[in-house]
Amino acid sequence: MHFYPQERVALFIDGANLYATARSLGFDIDYKRLLDLFSGRCTLIRAFYYTALVEDQEYSPIRPLVDWLDYNGYTMVTKPTKEFTDAAGRRKIKGNMDIELAIDVLEMAQHVDHVVLFSGDGDFRRLVEAVQRRGVRVTVISTISTQPSMVADELRRQADIFIDIEVLRDDIERELPRDHPRARAREEGLRYEDEEDEEDEDYYESEPA
16 A cells, blocks of 8 residues: 555545445455554544435344444444435435545545545546645545446546455455354355345435445
């Protein structure tokens, strides 16, 4: 990774987009390892994590993660989701955090040397350009290892540095017990999906790159 020990760095994680990216590559992210990775290579000022929350559910699949992140070094930025029905009559839940993320990046630009954006959303290209004009380097982390790619070409070209998250996999992957169905499937070279994954996919529905 292209980081210097003395440079001030802030991480901005588009939760829905990062979840979809890691899932498309077939692994789960260990957020403690991710934080440790960057803390050991630069002066990490802050790590922001953005996600929408379903407020009227007794149990939300994302809530345990949000609570853990909040107590373990991440700055959480959340808002309620919006529910709608698509053209096929299916219930969908959407929570776009682009505005919140963009505002925070612009506000933090004067305090950091390097912004790391975990997202492949092409809507962030102009944001990256605006931050670069202030003398801040921008790294975009997503992947081109899937078909189709999870990162918009215009965002990748605008970034000073692009890192394919597949390259970081050994450093940030969450280790699963060997008897976990997903771990067994991975050993056999198979793709594993269960009911919880399907629920999460609806919940984490993100904007296309």
